[in-house]
Amino acid sequence: MDKTKLKNLTVRTLSGAVLAALLFGATLISGYGYVALMAVVVAVGVWEFYNLCEGCGYKPQRYLGLTLALAIFAFATLAFLEVVMKSCCWGDSLVFAVLVLIPLLIFSSFILELFRACDNPIANVATTLMGAVYVALPVAMMLAVPQLLSGAGSWQPWYAICYILIIWANDVFAYLFGMTLGRHRMCERISPKKSWEGFVGGVVAAIGFAALFGYLLGGNIAVWAGLGAIIAVTGVAGDFVESLFKRSAGVKDSGAIMPGHGGILDRFDALLISAPFAMLYLLLTNL
Secondary structure (H helix, E strand, O other): OOHHHHHHHHHHHHHHHHHHHHHHHHHHHOHHHHHHHHHHHHHHHHHHHHHHHHHOOOOOOHHHHHHHHHHHHHHHHHHHHHHHOOOOOOOHHHHHHHHHHHHHHHHHHHHHHHHOOOOOHHHHHHHHHHHHHHHHHHHHHOOHHHHHHHOOOOOOHHHHHHHHHHHHHHHHHHHHHHHHHOOOEEEOOOEEEEEHHHHHHHHHHHHHHHHHHHHHOOOOHHHHHHHHHHHHHHHHHHHHHHHHHHHHHOOOOOOOOEOOOEOHHHHHHHHHHHHHHHHHHHHHHHO
16 A cells, blocks of 8 residues: 555544544433534534535525524424433423424525525525535434434433444445445446445445344344344435535535545435434334
8 A cells, every 4th residue: 555545544544533532422421412413513514515505506595504404403402302301491482482493494595585696596595495404304313213223211322323333334344345346336427436346245234233233232133134224225325415416516525624534424424314214214113
């Protein structure tokens, strides 16, 4: 391995270790730490998404969209604290206020566009609202997945960590299998490096790690294995979706907040698409 590749690998490894320490540390401290970190992910992720939109020639309403995204996340958080953790101390009035704020912000985006001298007003409003849906909604759903896995009414940090580790296992093994065995490309138009061999390796790893975590945590191994399969398949779709957005904007990474990895969207792209499907799967299996 030449010096440049070794340096890039070192930077990527150290950056990933810092992210893992922050993520796992916040998760283990308390459910509030996990919520706070996810709020940061929402804010940075939405901002990066609007950067991609501007790279495509659109002018999203950044601050209104950011406020809307955080309002959606706040509503989900309050519901999460009240229903799941049974520890919300702000009362129904705040939940109602945030719920009312969301449609007000949505329709305010239409009005605000009247006062902006921008081309493509339809696209500007659409990308503003899309940023909140694409980033904030699935991150909010990530609050529910660990609790649905555990079935407990209190915060269970190891279920959240295992959920994230399944996604990362899929990414890592898909990369390793693709790098060593990859011959048949999945979709060169969007992502030339992704192969079917890497996809299969990632799916197998995700199912294997999910089954292992289910065994270690005393859960239903079949349900956990099914979750691994759901995460792997939809996570790959999430990778392709973000690659499509970046290709449209003409950029390699969504941001530069994480050396060697790019932006928040680059690191959480699989989570954004997999979270809704994971939550639906767990809701159905719990029925």
